[in-house]
Amino acid sequence: MAKNDVKLLGAWPSPYALRARIALNIKSVKYEFLEETFAPKSELLLKSNPVYKKIPVLIHGDKPICESLVIVQYIDEAWTSGPSILPSDPCDRAIHRFWAVYLDETWFPTMRGLLAVQGEERKPLMDQLSEGIVLLEEAFGKCSKGKAFFGGDGIGYLDIAFGCFLGWLRVAEKITGLKLLDEAKTPRLVKWAESFCADAAVKGIMPETDKLLEFAKVLAAKMRGAPPKN
């Protein structure tokens, strides 16, 4: 298999697969997207990610790379001719990585938790998510230094790590009728989200909110062991 043969094993609703797709687009790398259906998990997935058996997996030539944030860093290092994704300054890099870990270990798991509960039980989770967004608004002020993105003039590592969740954030807002990004509390992130979704590397691959909402309803019903409900 040729070294420039690039495949991405992913799934359309996956925010993690979206990270890899955005990074590949930033670097203008052509790749084949292989949709994993998980029913059952494909041989290719089991062989490529035997530890976690999860998507995304980037297959570069015959080498599988697993874990979305590792994949984004790999793409940045393997295709140096395109714009840099990680900041050049070690301290800025550390800050981007810090927030990416916060998003994956704290913020998004809370959002996933929304699907497992109903009604009033969702409010405290939305409050926690909202507090996290306010922290990210402050972080944006420090990282962006007045520019459009966490990464400055262009989409960087933290933009990808956070921006991949925007579809799911909209779904959470629709499900609960509560706002997470709003002009009053998070004006800079409202603008950032618009710029992010309009960027050439993102436009066209961000899942539609309504389609994601239907998917979320089925997933939520499965998590609660009940038939899907509006």
Ligand SMILES: N[C@@H](CCC(=O)N[C@@H](CS)C(=O)NCC(=O)O)C(=O)O
């Ligand atoms: N930490 C992983 C998370 C990947 C992940 O959770 N992938 C989900 C789809 S969004 C998956 O493959 N789930 C299948 C499973 O859990 O068996 C990453 O960043 O790549």
